[in-house]
Structure formats: structure tokens, C-alpha cells
Amino acid sequence: MKKSELKTIVARGEDSLLQFKADLRNADKLAAEMVAFSNSEGGHILIGISDQGEIVGIPNSEIGRINQLISNAASQHVRSPISPVTENVLVAKGQVVIVVTIPKGMDKPYFDRNGVIWLKNGADKRRVNSKEELRRLFQMSNQFHADGLPAKAGLEALDKLLFRDFLKDVYNIDLPDSQEKLWTLLKNMNLATDDEQLNLAAVLLFSERPEWIKPQFIVKAVRYPGNTIHATEYLDSEDFDGPLQKVFDDSLAFVLRNLRKVQAGRGVNAPGSPEIPPVVFEELLVNSLIHRDYLVSAPIRIFIFDNRIEIISPGHLPDNLTVEKIRLGNSIIRNPILVSYATKGLLPYRGLGSGIKRALEEWPDIDFTDDRDGCLFTVTVQRKIEEKLKTTDISQRTSGESSGESSGKSSGK
Template structure:
């Protein structure tokens, strides 16, 4: 047991007590909270403010250890069996109470009952669990996956079932997987549908895969100006089957990041500034591992410096951040995870984080950041602030529409000629993309009406794209001269 690990300060997994409180309930909350989350250590004999090792007197040491064992046995339901041992540090003895993440959740204080005595660990404190958290703990303890439960009253129409089967086959083909005919019998085997007394019953997973039945099953996508959420440039709210949300969310990101090109001999090669594989993995993981008992939505946010994907729900069933980063995985939504596997959306469990890291490294990007909170998990993929390629330009959603209507930009470069005013406008907007027509006219020294006429022409050519409102928006320049 490394001293610098357990004596460097309180955390989600460490709590100090100078002495044992007279009322056992004051520290039983911590024991229960550790068992309900990722486990932890309660250390008696350390000052929680100064981290100074005070120690426990030897003449009361074993009495204190017996008292802790009895209090845990008498106070906690279901039974918690901690490991209680003395440890000598700097010539002083402390008592270390180690509690593992429990499998028979939820754990609670017998005197308060389940509703008022269930605690969880949040950062460095033990807090009372809300009803929805208690429900999730109950399902963890019963090894039940919410998405495999019956969706009471949800119909199973033939056309919706056939479409789901066809889409699974389509995804398999797109992923290069073996041809495999999918029908309702296989959906039953995969626990997406259930049979009861001759009737087909839908599971929650079936509803999520065929409709927008649940109001929380949405992906909110947005582009922000700068590095915070102060100013929206664009936003979308995606609904429908979750696999279509994934496709549309990936497309949204690709439309709103830069696409660059290099010329290799006579061949033009295009590459997005962020690896599409990592973008796809981030969004798939968010849907696969989200907490479906939390009515928040998945959020995909694009900032000037990063892509950020946030999913509701912290780590599942005692899984630690360190375990996640080392490739370990616990499946929260078994039905959805199985279908995603059948579709080729996921490969080996626990490999998603590694693929994101590898893709970022291959692109020469900063190391992605993974943040775990009590009720959410966030992945941040950082954009390269310096040009990576010989030619780079912003695409944005509007400019993607221009690409489709007028063809590749490389062809335009060879066909059009700009006048001096248009070239000056482009040069100034590359320096400051928020300049108004009046300010451009003042800088160039011509009438603003002339500026507006030239801007209109540049917009028609697809060289200038306007994003956002007239007051807070900005200009995107797709070509440089």
C-alpha cells in the first residue's frame, strides 16, 4: 500500500478520520457509499484538514478495530465485510478500513431504510442517493439491464420490425461483416423482443431502436463560437432510432470541422482535421454506455479548440476510471450493446477508448481527455490549432451544401478570376472574420454598396459563407488568394 497514494488527500475513494466518532452512523455513511460506488478506504488516525498522521494509541487499537467490524455488521444491509487492518506510517499506527465495490446493491443503513439510508460517493463526500440512483443500484444488484425490460404498451408492428432487421443487415454489409439474414426470431434470441403467451412484446431496447418513443432519447448537437457555450453558431436535435442518431451526429461533426487536402502527384487527398474513426467511436460509446434511467440527453459540442461528447451517467457498477483507461468494460445496456455488435458498430468490448487515443496520436493531435463525474462521462478530442496540411479550409454545414451544388473547390480554383476588391475583401476577412460591410468599405476605401455587391458575388461562388446572426455571426472563407 503506497503511502503517497492513500495519504495524499481525501478523494472519491479515500476518507480520513482523526478519531472514530462516538456515533457510528457518521462513518457508516462512508462505508455504505464506498460499497455502492467504486469501493474505497476509510483511514482512522489522519487529520482530514492537514493530512497529518496523528495515529491511534496501541492500547485501544484492537478494541477500535473490533468496534468498526461490529458496527458495520449491525448497521449495514445487505451485509458488508470490510478488510480492517493496522498500518504503521512514520512510526505511528493508523487503521485502514478497506471496502470493495459491492455486488448486492443497493447498500443502506438499516436504521434509516433503503429510501433514506442509501449513500453514494461523490468526489470526496458521501451523499444521499436520489430515487433514480437507488433504482439503478437495484438493477445493478439484480443484474438487470433496463433496456431488456418490457416496454409496457409499446406496439410491435410488422413494418417496424422488418425495417430494423433490414437496417441491421445494411450496417453489417457496410462494416464488411458476413452476410447474415436477420428476422424477428433473432431479435427474440437477442432479447430485443419477447414472447409471452403467444404475443410479441417490445423491450425498451426495441423502442429505442425503432422510434423516438422516449423523450430523453435524443442527441443534441451544437457548434459554439470560442471555447465555451456563450454563443451558438448552429445546433440540431436528433431524434429517432439511436443508430440513425449516431449516423446523423457523425455527419454533423464532419460538416462543421475543417477538411484539408494535400496534392500527391496528380492525386488530391482529403482529410478531416479530426479522425472520423475517433468521432464515430465517441458518439457510439456515448449511446452504448449511457444511463437510460437519467432523462438527460447525449450532447455533442464543437468548440474552436475541441470536440466534446457527454453522455448521462457515470461509470457503471463499480467500474473505476483507471480500469476504463486500461481497457476494462462493464455493459450497462446489454440489449443495445448486443445489437451494436451485430451491426458492426462496436468491436471488442473496452477497446473504444484505446481506438480514440490511437486515432488522435496518428493524427498528431493532443491527447484526448476523459472526465468522469457522478452523473455523466465526457470525452474531449482536441483540435489542432496549427495547419496540418498544405491546403485547409472550414467546411461548416452551409459550405457543405455549396460543395454538393457546385462541385469540389479544387475545380473552382482553376475556373474563376476575382477582381481586386474581392481579393481585398477575402484578405481582410481572413484577418478578421467578423468585419461588417461598413467596416470593409472603410478599410478598402470604397462605398459600402460596392462592398455588398462584391460580397453577394463571392457568396454565389461559394467562396464566402455566412454563419450565425448579422450581429454575432462570422464569415467563412473557403478559398485564399
């Protein structure tokens, strides 16, 4: 890195990826910064830059001591040890700035020597205090997944008729006739924990009333007049609960009944087709139910406006997944148990990474917003304004009538 490049970087100021240090004397404090970067998105520590962004530099005589302190902090004061990369940038005669690059951790969560987990919080850092945040860090490292967590529910929560029909349809086996055999089967199917509790996937898929156990994992849908959210005014509103398959069916029905119908070149007495192909919402709703973050205690929300339809899912895109990548069909499995059962016919799930692409093929005017600060992922399906729909419908009917007249003339010759 050249001095000019360093100045450009410093001019931007500290943020969640950049930290300034005029000097280093304390390995524990440095380790806490390293832990925060490793548990977040990685970043850089510039040693020889004051908090005010002034390039003060480090004397050449101090380089050895600071590099040793960096090495000790990374290897002895962080669990698991990390491997930072250092670069010395000459800023004046006998003065350097040491650039320490800490990569995004692959073995999260990382702890300091006192067992504290740190996360970046803007330009600062903060302790991880909640179980929810801690679980998310473990989930990001694939040490567990939310759908496999115990749901504090026993066999009394299982809808045995629903589960019996699934076993018969998919595996052609009968429901076990004893609790012991049933628990063994549930464990083998990754639907129960070793200490005989139903996990979250089992509750969401096969519980008669999942909302009694996990009331936050429902879908809330509202049709608003106009193009903005109203505090009290709405045209249609409903909450959807029950097993995941029922939630999907009811949510899809709500969206479809609030779509406009177009004749699409057919006669005026024909029932008309939805303005947006239903398969678009099939794919997007399945994607939301299967891939949402179940470590976030919040419902999926569907907002229908005159000009758009929003599906808002708890949890931003995991790991290094981006909007650009999902548009190309890339995906990361956040809830592998739910995915495995969706592929068995419980939901119209057609394969990892294919849903977004299929929705875009059917209706390209879809926007995606990955809100990492708000921990939300929003899909916005743009609607054609009503005048355009009418114009399209008239032109299609006119085209059909012209085609029919031409056809009639030809056949009469």
C-alpha cells in the same frame, strides 16, 4: 503503518476516502459510514482522530471493545455483511489509532439495518433517494442493465418494417403473423420484458419514433464560431432523433460537413479529404451511443469549435475503468443488449474495446475527460489550425510535383 505515515494522512484532512472518529460508541452510526464507503469507492475510518484532525488516540484498554463494535456493525448492521480490515497504529505510550479499511463493495447496493442506502458525498455521506441513483447502483453490481429496463411501450411503438427487414437480413426469418408469436420472439431476443413491454434497447433500435417515448435520448449538435460556447451565436445546429442507426448516420454527417477539406497532394479541382479521417468519428460516435449511461436523462452533445470537436456523453466511466485503461483497449459493457445488436450490423461496431484504440491509431491527438462529479465523459478531438493544414497541403503538393518531375526526367533517359 508508522506514526509518521499516519500524520501525513491525517494532515490531508477528511475527504470522500477518509473519515475521522475520536471514539466509537454507536454501532448503527458506524454501520452507516461503512455502507457509504462500500457503495462508493471504499475508504478508511481513523478511530482516535478528532474532527479537527488532532491525534487523541484510543487507550489500549478500549481496543477490545471497539474491535467488537466494528465486527458487530459490519456483520449485523450492514446488508450484505462486509469485511473491514483493522490496523492498530501506536501513537503514544498506551495509545493507538485504529485504522479501519472498508473495501469498495462488490455486492452493491449496501443497506444499513434500517434499510437506508448511503453514499459518500465529499467528506460527508447522504441517503440515496432517487430511483435513478438506486438503479445505477444495481447496474454497477450487474444485477440489471439500463438497456433491459421496460420502456412502457407496446407493439404499437415497434417499427414493424424496420424490424421485419432486420429479421430477414440477419436471421433469414419472417416477421411473426400474430401478436402472441411476436411477443415470444421479442422476449427471446432480449427486446421485451416478461410482462410484454418493449425494453429500452428495443425502443432505441427498432421504434419508429424513440424520441416520443424517451425524448432525452437524442443527440444535440452545434457548430460554434471560434473556440468557446456562445449563448446565441452559432454557425450550424441540429438535433438528431429516430432509431439508433439513423441517429448515428445523421450525427456523423453533421460532423463531416463541418470539417475542413484538404487537398492532400491532389489537384486543385479534386474534392479534397476531411481534415480528420471519418473513421475516427465513426468509432467515437458508436462508442458514445452504445456505452453512454442510459440511466442519466440527458442527450449526447456534439460541440464543434475552430480548434477542437467535443463529444460529451452522459455518465462517467463505469466501475474501475479509467482513461488510461480505455486507451489500452480495456472496456466494460454497460449496455449488453445494445452491444449485441450493434455487432449484428446495425452500427459499425467492430468489437469490445477496439473503437478507442482504432480512433487513436488514425488520429492520436484525442483527449478523454472522465468527470465523475458531473457524471459526464468527454472526448475531445483536437483539430489542426487552418494555417498548418495549408502548409501541409502545400508541402504535399510540392512534394508531389517534385516527384513527378523526377519521374519524368528518369523516364526520358
